[in-house]
Amino acid sequence: MKPFQKAAIIGTGFIGGSLALDLRKYGLAKEIVGVSRHTKSLERAKKICAIDSGSLDLNIANGADLLIFSAPVNVIIDLAPRLTKIVSKNCIVTDVGSTKESIVKSLERLFPKYIGSHPLAGSEKRGVQYAHKDLFKNSLCILTPTRKSDKRALKLVERIWKKSGAKTILLTPQLHDEILAVISHLPHIAAFSLIASVPDNFLKFASGGLKDTTRIAGSDSELWAQIFLSNRKNLLENIAILQNNISLIKSAIKNNDIQRLSEILEKAKNKRGRIR
Amino acid sequence: MKPFQKAAIIGTGFIGGSLALDLRKYGLAKEIVGVSRHTKSLERAKKICAIDSGSLDLNIANGADLLIFSAPVNVIIDLAPRLTKIVSKNCIVTDVGSTKESIVKSLERLFPKYIGSHPLAGSEKRGVQYAHKDLFKNSLCILTPTRKSDKRALKLVERIWKKSGAKTILLTPQLHDEILAVISHLPHIAAFSLIASVPDNFLKFASGGLKDTTRIAGSDSELWAQIFLSNRKNLLENIAILQNNISLIKSAIKNNDIQRLSEILEKAKNKRGRIR
Numbered sequence: 001m002k003p004f005q006k007a008a009i010i011g012t013g014f015i016g017g018s019l020a021l022d023l024r025k026y027g028l029a030k031e032i033v034g035v036s037r038h039t040k041s042l043e044r045a046k047k048i049c050a051i052d053s054g055s056l057d058l059n060i061a062n063g064a065d066l067l068i069f070s071a072p073v074n075v076i077i078d079l080a081p082r083l084t085k086i087v088s089k090n091c092i093v094t095d096v097g098s099t100k101e102s103i104v105k106s107l108e109r110l111f112p113k114y115i116g117s118h119p120l121a122g123s124e125k126r127g128v129q130y131a132h133k134d135l136f137k138n139s140l141c142i143l144t145p146t147r148k149s150d151k152r153a154l155k156l157v158e159r160i161w162k163k164s165g166a167k168t169i170l171l172t173p174q175l176h177d178e179i180l181a182v183i184s185h186l187p188h189i190a191a192f193s194l195i196a197s198v199p200d201n202f203l204k205f206a207s208g209g210l211k212d213t214t215r216i217a218g219s220d221s222e223l224w225a226q227i228f229l230s231n232r233k234n235l236l237e238n239i240a241i242l243q244n245n246i247s248l249i250k251s252a253i254k255n256n257d258i259q260r261l262s263e264i265l266e267k268a269k270n271k272r273g274r275i276r
Numbered sequence: 277m278k279p280f281q282k283a284a285i286i287g288t289g290f291i292g293g294s295l296a297l298d299l300r301k302y303g304l305a306k307e308i309v310g311v312s313r314h315t316k317s318l319e320r321a322k323k324i325c326a327i328d329s330g331s332l333d334l335n336i337a338n339g340a341d342l343l344i345f346s347a348p349v350n351v352i353i354d355l356a357p358r359l360t361k362i363v364s365k366n367c368i369v370t371d372v373g374s375t376k377e378s379i380v381k382s383l384e385r386l387f388p389k390y391i392g393s394h395p396l397a398g399s400e401k402r403g404v405q406y407a408h409k410d411l412f413k414n415s416l417c418i419l420t421p422t423r424k425s426d427k428r429a430l431k432l433v434e435r436i437w438k439k440s441g442a443k444t445i446l447l448t449p450q451l452h453d454e455i456l457a458v459i460s461h462l463p464h465i466a467a468f469s470l471i472a473s474v475p476d477n478f479l480k481f482a483s484g485g486l487k488d489t490t491r492i493a494g495s496d497s498e499l500w501a502q503i504f505l506s507n508r509k510n511l512l513e514n515i516a517i518l519q520n521n522i523s524l525i526k527s528a529i530k531n532n533d534i535q536r537l538s539e540i541l542e543k544a545k546n547k548r549g550r551i552r
Contacts, residue, residue: 120483140481182474183481187489192544193521194466197514198458205416205459206551207396209492213463216485217548221541228529228537238473239526243519245469250515253504261504265497268468272493275482 001159004029004092008061009068010079012036012045012054014123015096016070017131020050022164025133033060044128061086066160067111069095072223073230077106084110094157098122099180099230100144100173108146113153116144116173118180119166124218137165144173181234188224189239191217277435280305280368284337285344286355288312288321288330290399291372292346293407296326298440301409309336320404337362342436343387345371348499349506353382360386370433374398375456375506376420376449384422389429392420392449394456395442400494413441420449457510464500465515467493 007029009016016034023029034051035058036042042054053060058079061067064087069076076095087093093111096119097103104116121139123130141161145154161168171179195214198206228235252261283305285292292310299305310327311334312318318330329336334355337343340363345352352371363369369387372395373379380392397415399406417437421430437444447455471490474482504511528537 120481122483122485140483142481179478179481182478183483183486186473187470187485189522189525190466190470191485191489191548192541193518193525194463195548196521196540196544197462197518198547200547200550202455202458203547203550204552205396205418205455207398207416207459209398209463209467210459211551212488212491213467214548214551215488217544219545221538221545224541225534225537228525229532229534232529232532236526236529239522239529242469242473243522243526245472246465246515246519246522249465249469249504250512250519253508253512253515256505256508258501258505261501262497264472265468265500268472268493269495269497271474271476271479272467272471272490274476274479275487275490276480 001028001163003027004066006031006033006064007066007068008064008087009034009051009070010058010061010076010083011069011071012041012051012128013070014126014128014130015119015121015135016068017045017048017050017128018133018135019068019070019096019164020045021048021131021133022136023160024049026163028160028163029066033064035060041128045131048128048131050128050131058082058086065091067091067093069093069097072226073097073099073103074226076103080107080110089113092153092156094160098184098227100176102230104144104146104173108148113150115149115154115157117157117161118142118144118176119161120184121166122184124216126220126223134165136161139166141166141168142176143168143170144176145170146173177231178234181231181238185228185231185235186238186242188216188219189228189235190242191215192224277304277439279303280342282307282309282340283342283344284340284363285310285327285346286334286337286352286359287345287347288317288327288404289346290402290404290406291395291397291411292344293321293324293326293404294409294411295344295346295372295440296321297324297407297409298412299436300325302439304436304439305342309340311336317404321407324404324407326404326407334358334362341367343367343369345369345373348502349373349375349379350502352379356383356386365389368429368432370436374460374503376452378506380420380422380449384424389426391425391430391433393433393437394418394420394452395437396460397442398460400492402496402499410441412437415442417442417444418452419444419446420452421446422449453507454510457507457514461504461507461511462514462518464492464495465504465511466518467491468500
């Protein structure tokens with residue numbers, strides 16, 4: 001694979017910074033530039049050699065043949081139109097947004113060579129200070145091309161993720177959002193709600209179970225509020241399913257029905273066992 | 277601390293086996309015997325030198341001056357009366373049951389030197405094959421003496437846990453159960469309900485968030501059905517609180533209320549940050 005001449009990362013945070021490190025490590029881009037709203041983030045990204053140069057100004061992306069949006073979905077959708085005046089029509093464009101239906105609809109209108117991506121390598125951590133090489137190694141990256149997508153662009157974006165060590169899979173933006181509602185957004189709802197249920201004076205008794213089940217409640221609240229709203233319909237459906245499952249267990253407890261309760265838990269345990 | 281002459285572990289599983297290993301490592305007992313319903317468990321416990329000898333018959337505990345019940349709460353309550361005919365009135369007795377109100381009420385009537393314990397070092401794993409030394413190191417062990425408890429017995433049981441590396445804290449059985457309903461039993465409810473909400477064909481997309489939030493749903497279903505029912509009143513109250521917190525988030529999503537949603541998540545995130 002011939003390296004890109006100039007890669008521009010819009011958002012040099014945890015994911016953007018880690019991807020930049022891999023672009024460099026695997027020789028995928030000759031020059032890497034970064035844009036951030038925070039000078040400090042750019043300085044840190046430069047210090048760890050994730051980017052060659054950085055700017056608060058989008059114009060630094062001028063001449064890029066690879067453009068990667070790595071910011072919250074709503075921020076990407078806001079910024080994207082301005083980038084169309086900065087990069088050429090031949091620029092390969094992707095993003096790492098957490099939901100795909102709205103962003104793909106927006107960005108494929110703006111960029112002829114756009115392919116949506118979502119690397120499932122998130123973390124409750126945020127910021128380039130946590131960025132590291134090979135973050136995506138052995139993780140899954142979902143690509144969401146549509147019928148309108150450029151075949152060569154898809155091939156190139158797929159190669160970037162594969163070179164970074166991710167396993168790639170192609171899904172429609174719609175199916176992506178349905179799946180993510182269940183496997184990522186719903187667990188966050190559960191974690192935030194669960195920790196909210198713990199009285200302050202009981203926090204000191206927290207052991208492994210509570211810590212693990214609520215780890216992702218340490219995630220950025222503004223980012224997650226945006227993610228939840230950007231996948232509102234799917235998420236509301238799945239919250240209802242979760243509520244129903246909690247009610248089933250609650251009823252069995254209320255009725256002292258050990259047999260029914262054991263059955264529900266055994267089925268859940270077996271399902272958990274099928275996650276590798 | 278003078279070692280016990282003969283320690284009897286009723287239930288040589290993950291917790292019982294690990295405690296036996298510590299009794300030996302820290303010179304707390306000269307002889308250690310074990311009882312299990314399964315010959316295989318006894319053989320394994322002997323193989324790792326957790327116990328000197330084992331039996332399916334409770335009578336092996338004859339002559340013990342330290343008796344440790346390490347089985348599900350309902351099993352302990354069933355077995356305990358038979359042990360009163362096997363050990364003397366001077367035998368120090370404790371248990372590691374997950375809820376304390378019912379077991380303390382039962383066992384303190386039967387054994388004059390009984391003190392309830394609950395080491396917060398559980399795991400979704402079960403069986404002596406997972407037992408290891410120093411399982412309790414740096415963990416918290418809750419002791420639940422009552423006004424009727426023998427002071428010397430309390431001192432001795434506390435010493436056992438401290439020697440094993442646990443930090444001990446004294447709580448009433450009632451407060452113990454209130455706290456555990458929140459910090460242990462409710463997270464299990466959330467985890468079992470959450471994994472039950474995932475369609476089978478989405479399991480292959482599971483990433484870190486779903487894995488962590490549902491790890492404890494891999495726990496033994498029969499054991500947890502018993503735990504839930506043994507702390508029924510407290511648990512039902514806390515399930516209602518969890519349901520309410522989920523509803524608050526759901527409403528904010530339904531109403532597209534980004535400000536309210538961010539507030540709820542930020543408050544939860546901050547609370548999570550207060551867990552060490």
